Amino acid sequence: EADIYQTPRYLVIGTGKKITLECSQTMGHDKMYWYQQDPGMELHLIHYSYGVNSTEKGDLSSESTVSRIRTEHFPLTLESARPSHTSQYLCASSESPSGALETQYFGPGTRLLVL
Amino acid sequence: QKEVEQNSGPLSVPEGAIASLNCTYSDRGSQSFFWYRQYSGKSPELIMFIYSNGDKEDGRFTAQLNKASQYVSLLIRDSQPSDSATYLCAVKENSGYSTLTFGKGTMLLVSP
Numbered sequence: 001e002a003d004i005y006q007t008p009r010y011l012v013i014g015t016g017k018k019i020t021l022e023c024s025q026t027m028g029h030d031k032m033y034w035y036q037q038d039p040g041m042e043l044h045l046i047h048y049s050y051g052v053n054s055t056e057k058g059d060l061s062s063e064s065t066v067s068r069i070r071t072e073h074f075p076l077t078l079e080s081a082r083p084s085h086t087s088q089y090l091c092a093s094s095e096s097p098s099g100a101l102e103t104q105y106f107g108p109g110t111r112l113l114v115l
Numbered sequence: 116q117k118e119v120e121q122n123s124g125p126l127s128v129p130e131g132a133i134a135s136l137n138c139t140y141s142d143r144g145s146q147s148f149f150w151y152r153q154y155s156g157k158s159p160e161l162i163m164f165i166y167s168n169g170d171k172e173d174g175r176f177t178a179q180l181n182k183a184s185q186y187v188s189l190l191i192r193d194s195q196p197s198d199s200a201t202y203l204c205a206v207k208e209n210s211g212y213s214t215l216t217f218g219k220g221t222m223l224l225v226s227p
Contacts, residue, residue, distance in 0.1 A: 033214070042219040043159070043203070050212070058214070090158050102207060103149065104215060106158040 003027060004107035006091050012113045013081055021076045021110045023091035032074040033092040033104065034058070034066060043090070049074055081114045088112070117142040119218035121204050127224045134191040136221050138204030141185070145206040145216075148180055148187045153201045153220065162189070162202075194225045 004025045013019055025032065034047040035058075045058030049068040063085070064078050074093075078085055091107040118141040128134045138148075147166040151159035165171045165178040165187065177190040187206075191198055201220040207213055 043217045045214060048214060102147070103161055103164060104205075105161065109158045 004091060004093055004105060006089075006107040006110050008110060009108060010111045010113075012115065014115050015080075015082055017081050019078050019081055019112070021089050021091075021112070023074045023076070023107060024072050025074075025093045025107075026072060027093065027095065028071060029093035029095050030071070031094040031102070032068070033094075034064075034074070034076050035090040035092065036060060036062065037088045037090060037109075039088070047076065081112075083114045086112060086114050117145075117206075117216045119204055119206055119216050121202075121218035121221045123219060124222040125224045126221055127226065128194050130194060130196060130225055130227050132194050132225075134194045134198065134223055134225070136189040136191070136202050136204075136223065138187045138189075138218055139185055140187070140204075140206045140216075142206065142208065142216070143182075143185065144208045145185075147207045148178070149205040149207070149215065150176075150178060150189045151203040151205060151217075153203060155200070159203055191223075194223075196225045196227050199223055199225050 007022045030051045032049045035043045036046050037043050044060035046062040047066040049055050088109050090109045092104045094102045094104045120139045149164045150162045153159040163173050165180045171178045175192045179188045201222045203220045204218040205215040
């Protein structure tokens with residue numbers, strides 16, 4: 001089972017501020033993911049990475065950006081937060097580098113409220 | 116467009132009953148199938164996965180897969196109030212470069 005950490009767990013911030021949501025995992029997983037989920041709604045993949053210096057956009061268009069400079073770290077940045085960015089952001093990582101038997105493990109999430 | 120369909124529910128069952136959660140998927144290239152449980156306000160946690168046709172049992176949980184019908188289900192025996200949550204079905208192709216496709220989830224309510 002993966003250990004995935006997200007900080008902050010809760011964030012209330014004003015419009016126009018730059019924010020970075022942190023995600024770290026200690027299991028050496030190559031693949032990492034960011035999902036966005038509104039309350040009671042489905043998960044939307046917004047970014048993913050297959051390894052260091054690899055980043056891809058997900059199914060849902062997002063104004064956020066990500067970076068993957070270290071295997072264990074996959075931060076998500078919003079340059080200018082807006083109320084429409086209010087949501088829960090979930091980070092995940094997976095242990096298998098190839099094939100179908102790849103299980104994703106989720107971090108605890110960051111709840112973001114933009115005023 | 117890959118689609119994973121689940122009845123949003125809520126599915127209400129009494130304590131001790133069997134809860135049956137269903138999922139259909141559109142992509143015939145899907146090779147592995149996952150069930151996640153998500154409590155309100157929490158992140159999803161993996162319950163089990165299945166990749167071969169038939170049944171796979173793990174404690175009170177049984178996953179069933181029928182690739183010909185593109186159908187996967189999760190049975191929860193002896194349902195407990197603590198099982199009340201949203202259950203997410205997810206599917207994946209047999210490729211290291213594919214991502215999981217999640218359904219919208221089915222809310223399960225187990226009444227004491």
